[in-house]
Amino acid sequence: MKKLLFLTFVLLVGTKLFAQFQPQKLSEQSEISLLTISPGEELWSFAGHTAIRVKDPVQGIDVNFNYGVFDFRKESFYLKFLRGTLPYEIGAYNFRDETPYWISENRKVTQQVLNLNQEQKQRFFDFLMENYQPENREYRYKFFYDNCSTRVRDVLEYATGDSLQFSQTLNAEKSFRDWIKISSQKSNNDWSEFGMDLLIGVPADETTNAYRAMFIPDNLMAAFDSAKIRRNGEWFPLVQTKYDLNMASNESKSLPIKPFMFFAILFLAFLFISYRESQSGKWYLSLDKVLFTLTGLCGFIFLLLWFFTDHGVTEYNWNVLWALPILFPLALFVKKKAKQPLVKKVFLVQMVMVIALLLLFKFLPQTFNVAILPIAGIVLMRSYLVWKRMI
Structure with missing residues (x-):
């Protein structure tokens, strides 16, 4: 300030x-x-x-x-x-x-x-x-x-x-995204690189x-x-x-944990929670509501930047594959022990999209930050569990 x-x-x-x-x-x-x-x-x-x-x-x-x-x-x-x-x-x-x-x-x-x-x-x-x-x-x-x-x-x-x-x-012979990564590394700012990778789309991968x-x-x-x-x-x-x-000093105020490590730890935490649920028969529905509301908000932002802005670099952002926009606000209405065919279909679509992303990770025209892999893993795991409970 x-x-x-x-x-x-x-x-x-x-x-x-x-x-x-x-x-x-x-x-x-x-x-x-x-x-x-x-x-x-x-x-x-x-x-x-x-x-x-x-x-x-x-x-x-x-x-x-x-x-x-x-x-x-x-x-x-x-x-x-x-x-x-x-x-x-x-x-x-x-x-x-x-x-x-x-x-x-x-x-x-x-x-x-x-x-x-x-x-x-x-x-x-x-x-x-x-x-x-x-x-x-x-x-x-x-x-x-x-x-x-x-x-x-x-x-x-x-x-x-x-x-x-x-x-x-x-x-x-480097892309716009490559240069963003190099600049972020100079300031030891992995989170800036991660944030930019989420927001910019295919145009950033042009050489x-x-x-x-x-x-x-x-x-x-x-x-x-x-x-x-x-x-x-x-x-x-x-x-x-x-x-x-x-001359700048070598002091760095970057966060002590990198994005991939942070989300990998988060993935393990969700894996442990999912295991506990399977053993106890409980369903931490509030956790899924928070997770998928945030996921849907991310997808909503990606969609807005893609279709309704004039930045020139946020179009064709395939991060929407792991962040289905309709999850916000749909996730807020998920209920226990209730037939919700629309919810079931949406989570099935979300699973298919995440699987497609993981299979095509190296073949899509967009370069993704590796930190989205554990994020996609969390979304896939919890989407499957929500879908399974809707059967």
């Missing part, structure tokens, strides 16, 4: 201070740099962040431009955020105000000063300033295709024209090339390291100098 309040203060103060800033000509001493911030511990920061720093000691400018900023005060903020229709913005903040936030988050901050001539620096800066005008700030954010990292790449291409050359082989892999900030930084820029017929490195503004 303290970090959230600090970030809010930084952004409000930064916006207010920079609001007085007007477009102007950069001096020969000006620098334009790529800032790469390492992945954080929160879900929204698991992939890291990219910003552009414009520094001109002659003009008294030291500003960070950030794409991917959103305003909590927007009308229907939460609804638009969930549906993927929330407009994102470019933000501009004083370097001295924003950087302490990243340091407080224990995140590594790397600066790459770009080897641009004066005309290219001015074009870069003018584009950012034009983009920062109130009428131009908003844009439609797309996690894989149009985010804080890809926007910076696109601005650089605009400023340099055909004099820029990226490596064609860097970071190839990227070197260009599209730049949606990850660390990949953009690596692409800048290997890029060349042409000047007077000769090719030079795009990055003039590179150094760390802040």
